[in-house]
Structures are given as structure tokens and as C-alpha cells.
Amino acid sequence: MRLTKLSLGIALGLLTSVSAFAAEGGATKRLHPKAAEFEFEGPFGTYDRGALQRGYQVYKEVCAACHSANLLSFRNLAEPGGPGFTEAQARALATAAKIPAEPNDKGETTDDKGAPLMRSATLADRFPSPYPNENAARASNSGALPPDLSLIVKAREGEAHYIYSLLTGFHEKAPAGFKVTEGKYFNPYFEGWNITMPPPLTENGVTYSDGTKATIDQQAHDVVTFLAWAAEPKMEERKRMGFGVMVFLIVLAGLLFAAYRKVWKDAH
């Protein structure tokens, strides 16, 4: 189903991208995602470790201010097929993060001044959430809910390409006659074109320690790679096993074909 939608989408996308901007007011179907390239695509594609580590940095320093990713634990950062941090590095990243503490030995969850007790995270802990609950998240974001990012790549039509286009699509000018809603931002890749998320990425908004230039495109590419891994941490294992399984099955099919020919030689 994805394929029919995809191929139709590509055809229609080409049409709409020409006509959408020309359309007046009403037609605000999102543009077809840009054709970006990611290392993890294709039957042999793997995640680029550098991009995963940089992407984690962008996630942590930018996106995590508003978005949770609560299916991820710090231990995942050191697991095979992931960003490739050493266990010590992952532990250091966990320790630096503060999460709400369990009740202390007096049964309290807040300090004398009523502030919640916090503690350092461990490898076993989930990534911290920026808001204690949905209402708090909406209250800080003009009523919109920043979705959890753990599965976002799988949860959107267009997958990585869509998220990438969304993140890099803020600079485009709204067509004449299209009204950007008060408190929202124009983004033609978002359904309805009005998004409540302010443009999250800026040139050199983060400083990469490996010397990579932090353009908006680069940051988007990196954080999308990270989010693709977050949505499917077992992708590399899947493709690797798939190759072995395919080779095995093809050899088996060859043997069975030979047996089939032999058995049926005189029967027809």
C-alpha cells in the first residue's frame, strides 16, 4: 500500500508542487518530500556513526527542549547498530542528564521549597521528557503538542524524507494570498502549511566537536539519521541477517529445483 501511495504520491507530488503554490488559499496539501539521500537506505545501507552521534547532539541540544523520545534509554546509545558510543561515554551522557527522582527515604518527592527532587540518570533510564505531562507541553507550545520523537520516522508518510523536508522547509516564502496563522509558521511540507513548531534549526545552532560544519542541511541530515535509528534500532541487524537468509534460500531453491527436475524427468 505504501508503494502505490508512494508512486502515486511522486506523480501527484510533482504536479502539486507546480500547482500548489499557484493555488489560491484553499489547496494546502503538503508538498511531496524532497529527494534527500541517507546512508541507511537501500538493502545494504547502514547508519553513519558520525551522523548518529552528531544527530544525538542536535536532538539533545535542540529538539529535546520540546520533544520527548521516551522509547529510548541511555544504554541504547552504546548498543550495537547504534551511534557507537562506548559504554563509558553513554554512562557520562546519562549522568549529565537529570530526571525526576523516586521518593526519598522519608517518602518525599519534592524538596523543602516544593521543587521536585532530581537525580542523575543511569544507563537503564529512559531519556528525560521536557514536560511533566501533556497539558504542560501544550501550555508551553501555544496549545500544540510536540509529538514524541521515538517513532516519528516510521509514523509519517514519507518517513525520513518527510522529517528532513519539514526541518529544512521553513525558509520558503508563503505564496501570495496564503495567510499564515498568528503564532504559527509557514512550512509547505506540513499538512495545512501552518505549523506551531518554530523553525528549530539555525546555521551553526550547534557546535560539532568533529569539525563538521553545522549548516541547517547538515543538522537536519544528522538528526533525521538519529531519529531513523531511534525508530528502528535493529535495522542493521535486520539487513545483515536478511542477506544471509536470502543466500541460503536461493541455494536451497537451486537444490530443490535440481531435485524437482530429476524426480519429474520421466513423468512428463
Add this chain to the structure above:
Amino acid sequence: MSGPSTYNPQSGLERWIDARLPLPRLLHDTVHTFPTPRNLNIWYTFGGILAFCLGVQIITGITLAMHYVANANLAFNSVETIMRDVNYGWLIRYIHANGASMFFLAVYIHMFRGLYYGSYKAPRELLWIIGVLIYLLMMATAFFGYVLPWGQMSFWGATVITNLFSAIPVVGNHIATWLWGDFAVGDATLNRFFSLHYLLPFIIAGVVVLHIWALHVPGNNNPLGIDVKSPQDTVPFHPYYTVKDAFYLVLFVIFFAGFVFYSPDFFGNPDNYQPANPLVTPPEIVPEWYLLPFYAMLRSIPNKLLGVIVMGGAIVTLVFIPWLDTSRVRSCRFRPLMKQFFWGLVVCCVLLGYCGAQSVDAVKFGIPMVWVARIASIYYFAFFWLIMPIIGLIETPKKLPASIAQSVLGDKAGAPAE
């Protein structure tokens, strides 16, 4: 399973068992010496493939159930735990999710095969009807299964389908409430759907045994649609069909593995990676692809009750096919007219599937899809209730070959023993 047995117990132990519980005899006669027409083609390998699919779904399903939690608050994350933290959990779940699609692909091929070669005709009416029953049970099982991951499409799919029952006059709303176990789709619904999703595959397995029993009494039909007349027309099931089925099964598994390992979400809907949220309706609610033709029929009719009746009628119709077909010839190979209408039916079913995936008011190439769905639905019913009976009476079939052996072996075959 029936007919004269050719089992000949060799050892004392075998004779001892045979006198008490002749299970080895049953297996011997069923999968070893069973006389099978020598001209079965690739389309006849799908029965074995279907048995394989059922086995795969049961094994992966039981493994998933060891980690799955049927609770509205926990189900979604328990599936993600399977994907992330259970050893090879991702593999098991991808096999199970794609396995359902493969199962339906195989069953559709199997059913169209039966239609084309007239396998529903006497003396195989019950075999066909039992097959329709399996198909119904499969749809129910897959529907319940799709609800389990408790994503947006799970929840809203369950809501839309169960709401169909409320179209029934007077008692409809009570039936819907009774199905839900609550006043809306919720935790109680999820729990009972899990319970039923676990149960039904085993009922299917039981019905499959009946299906094979009903197959082994009259024996296989074949692409020529003519009866087996002499031993020359058949070969023993083993090794001829065990090796042929195994070869095609492996080709099928390669196709299956392609999805599991290289495009595991191909048949999925992205919305189902969002947790169920009763407060947010997805812009499009679409069922899994294998239910789309029925969904298209349902939506092409403005009246809900009528839509439900038509959709149900589409399935019930299948039960009557053995008596709607008036032709004396089984196989479409010898039915030049029927063959064309058959392909018309295939095209209409594909079109219905396509329409089911579009929004209700979709217009493609300037044609409103709802009209395409209407015309295809009319053809579907007309095919079975009008075309089938009429063509059978007016068509002049081509000349049938004298025997299967004659047709396959040509001059090598002797005259049929009659």
C-alpha cells in the same frame, strides 16, 4: 484419508500400532501414496503454501503472545519492547505482520485458481464451502490481530468495523455495545480481541483438516478439469508433489523474506506507529489491503445498512457458486467465453481494492472513484448471479482431451483404461 489404503506395515511395532491407532496409515495414505493428477501446475502449490503460512502465524504468534500485553495502556509499548529489547523480537513481529499479508496473497491466488479451473463443481462443493469458511475465519483473525498493537489505525479500524453492526435495525446498538464490552472500543475490547485472536487460528487449523479430508475423498481437480480415469493419470504425492511443492514454497519464502528483511513496513500504515488516541481521528481510516475490496463496496453505497448487507452478500455469494455455475465443463481452459468474464472479475476485484485505499470523494483521471467502486461491485454480483448461470447454458466449450495422461504424455500414454 479415504479410499483403499495402500499402507503395508513392515515391522512388528508398526503392526502393533496399526491395530490400535492407525495414525501411520493415515499419514502414509495422505501424504505419501495419495494418487495425484500428474498435470498440476504452479497454481496448485498454493495449498501447501497456505498450510505453511498458518503454521508460521501460529508459531510466531505464540512467541509474540509471550511478550505482548493486552492492556490499552501497555499494548503499544509492549509491541515496541518486542521490537527493541526481546531477542529477535523484531524478526518475529515482522514475520507475523508480513505473514498475514502473505497468507492473504496466497489465499486469493488459491481461490481464483479454484474459480478458474472450476474446482468448486461437483463433487467438490463441500470442499469449496469449507474453503470459504476458512477465508471468513482468516478475515476475522486478521482483523482482531490488527487491533492488538493498539496504534491509531488499530483503534480506529476497530471502531469503524464494530460500528457497522450498529447499522442493524433495533438491536444494532446493543450488538455493538455487546461486542465492545463497554460503551466504546477500549480495554475490554482489546482483551477479548486478543483472546479471540489467539483462539481462531486453532479453529482454522481444525477446519483445514476438514478441508483436506474433503479434498482427499474426490481427489484433486486439475487444470484440465477432467476426472482421473486411470492410474496413468496420476502420480503418487511423494516424491512428485512433495518436491514440487517444496520448490515453489521456497520461491514463495524468498518473496516473503524480501518484505520481512528489506521492506518490513511495506504493507503497514504509518499511523499505526502512533499510539491509539480516542480523541484524534486520523484523516483517512483504511483497513489492511486484503480487506480493501469489501471496504470499497461498503463505502460505495450511501446507506450504511445497505452497504453492510452488500458487503456481507459479497462473501455469502461465494457459498452458492457451485450451484450458480451451470456449465458441464469445469476448467476455463475449455470455456472461451467464461475465461474472459473471469479476467473481468479479477480486474474488478483489483479495482475495488484500489478504490478502497482512496478517500471517499477521491477523483482520479477525472473519474470519481466511488463510481468505479459501484460499477465494479455491480460486476462482482452480476458475475456470480447472472453471468455464471447464463454463460454455462449458452457457451459451446472446446473439445476436452481424452485423459490427463493423453494430454500430458501425448503418444507415450496408452489408451485410457475404460
